[in-house]
Amino acid sequence: MKNTFYAVFFLFIGFTGFSQEADAAYKAKAVQLIEINSGATFDVMLKPLVGMVAEENRAAFKKDVEESMTNLFDQLAVVYMESFTEAELDQILDFYATPVGKKMTVELPVITEKSMQIGQMWGMKLQPLMAKYSK
16 A cells, blocks of 8 residues: 555656646747747837936947847746747747748837837827717
8 A cells, every 4th residue: 555655756756747847848939939029029019118317328238238138038938838839839839930930020029119110190080089079
């Protein structure tokens, strides 16, 4: 009986360790996808914030922001893992390794910056409409 208990206990510990390693690999793939999709896009979105920081503090600010992104990406990885299986993440990462996938990562920040400008102009046009219906 005692031997059976130890066998089951060590088997459970082994599976738990394997599961944690598998989860870590799965999460690493999610983080990799986030870095591919978001890395340069975050640079575009942070550009206005960096402009608000004093010139002499910008390098330190950027460094601190980059360090905080590790935690952000870890949290976002959980969201990706809720939406995509590990096999699906593999397929998406395979796409980003193709020439068109690589082009998409290069073009996405440009698209994001232009989209933000268009969105801001659209938002300004909504202000009169909002005023009309707020009365």
